[in-house]
């Protein structure tokens with residue numbers, strides 16, 4: 001059994017399962033920087049945690065949360081707020097390995113949610129913008145939009161369906177059995193640590209990293225089904241700022257609620273993303289030649305992901321809840337986000353380097 005350091009019991013302790021993930025690692029950094037909370041992190045690896053490792057208020061356990069249930073339960077007991085961030089969130093994998101997605105994203109998180117219920121801990125759970133699926137609304141609303149998924153043979157929707165079920169279960173535990181909870185739904189968060197730009201394999205990472213990888217390696221950029229589908233790209237720092245407000249939960253304002261977290265003003269097509277990225281590469285003298293050689297082509301969704309793929313054409317968040325209740329608005333525009341991502345990968349500049 002793992003031993004937890006006794007920290008300052010006056011301070012709130014936050015447990016982040018999946019602390020080395022894209023959202024997890026940024027969140028640890030932000031919480032250390034902007035709050036006085038004690039943080040416990042658990043993950044299989046620690047490569048994204050940089051200089052937060054070894055900080056006084058951060059206790060990290062490098063282990064497999066799935067195989068160490070008793071330790072995780074101990075960690076839950078030892079905390080005030082739990083964020084179960086461990087999940088596969090890559091569309092290519094929903095189609096290629098849906099059973100793995102189910103086992104990890106559903107089964108293991110249900111266990112953690114039940115631990116929170118049993119030990120009366122607050123859970124802040126990552127739902128997803130994917131739950132809205134192919135909803136035709138102009139902007140997706142947490143309380144009135146319909147959640148629209150394709151047929152079962154379109155395996156892409158397994159992730160959406162899993163998260164919807166978890167949302168419904170948490171909501172039910174909250175309403176009927178007293179679980180203290182908040183659900184949040186990230187809309188296409190982007191940032192330097194999203195996926196490893198150099199180790200990316202074709203069709204295995206999120207669109208922005210895939211495109212940057214292809215430009216770097218002289219491979220054609222592939223627009224799935226022409227690239228006219230749109231996303232609202234949200235810079236990670238804005239996203240985690242909202243999650244911090246949810247964790248702070250001033251006067252209980254986030255209790256029992258759902259929050260979309262996204263940037264509705266930065267809706268761009270995938271084609272536009274490809275063009276802006278190529279143009280941005282031109283601004284880096286050592287990489288401008290790669291931009292000159294970049295080729296953009298079109299591929300069908302079936303060819304790129306497999307027959308189980310189906311796409312959402314638009315995904316715009318309504319963010320009134322986050323604005324009015326949490327006092328949050330996104331600040332970083334699309335071009336600035338891209339510049340920060342390329343500065344990190346091409347110049348080694350890192351906003352999260354040191355506290």
Ligand code: UDP
Nearest residue numbers: 091205206207208210222223224229270311
């Ligand atoms: N996409 C693309 N080319 C790629 C990778 C992704 O055109 O090499 C498209 C994908 O079909 C989707 C959008 O980019 O419409 C965003 O994909 P991503 O994997 O980032 O996540 P999603 O927003 O679909 O969850």
